[in-house]
Amino acid sequence: MRRPWKHHSEFSELESNLRASRPQPLSDLVSQVVGRVEATPAPFRRSRARLVLAGVLTTGALVAFALVGGFSYTASAASAVAHATGISNPHSNKSNGNGNGANSNANSNANSNANASANQYQEKVVICHRPPGNESNAQTLTLSPAGAQNHLANHPDDTLGPCP
């Protein structure tokens, strides 16, 4: 099928003359417009690359924070501070009623720290180890589950949880 508008050869000379006859602006107008444009600085543009970079960095930071248990650690640390300062439970010292409140606080701190570690790594168990023959020298230990199980199996006096 013949499409005459696709064959501009019959108008090629006319087209050339239309282009050659194209009206030209006065040089004054060109310099005036160019000067006006150059005098107006291009506005700051939010580069898409910058936005993408910011998004990637933010995501990376959040992922890294989540991987190291940042949120639970922060919560546990805040809880430990609250316990130590008596903010969360101001009556805890009175619970013993026999002057052992300070000792109880220390154990609570140890427990809080153990919890923070446990929360962060999810693989630790806190036990109270009482060496055979020297039960009075109890020690709070934070062990792997296998280590804790081994202790509990071989030392009948060891108990789960921190020492009192």
Add this chain to the structure above:
Amino acid sequence: MRDPLADTAPLVGRVYAYVAYRLGDGPDADDITSEVFERALRYRESYDPRKGDPAGWLIGIARRCIAGAALGSRPLDPSIHDVREEPDPAAPAVERLTVRAAVATLEERDRELIALRYGADLTARQIADALEMRTNAVEVALHRALGRLRDLLGEAELESPQSPPWTRKAAL
């Protein structure tokens, strides 16, 4: 994001050529061209390169400026197409004057197409985008506009014995 006014000088030429083909050379074309770039500066940030190149964007502004000034639909006086510069010394001024005068006598729609294609130097596809037409329809319309322009130039040749060479075919 790309600055649409990074290379202004050639754009001024294309916008002016489009406006002058529509309105004729002179103060009106100067004013509209200046207005186009004022608006372009104002709306610089709204330019989206995905929608077309800076020339197409500026021509869109120019079309709105002309429409806003209600200048585009008025009949043109062919005599206002004076030759103010000599961009191509090889082409005689009288020939350019004849072509521009013939364009000025075309109907508004044909003049618009000629101005977009040969003034602003837009492609058929860009013209189709600007006029919300199909590219094929633009090519057909341009072909017909050129035919009518050639006829006009042929008539001019019959009236004047020293006719430009591109009208020879129509005169035969």
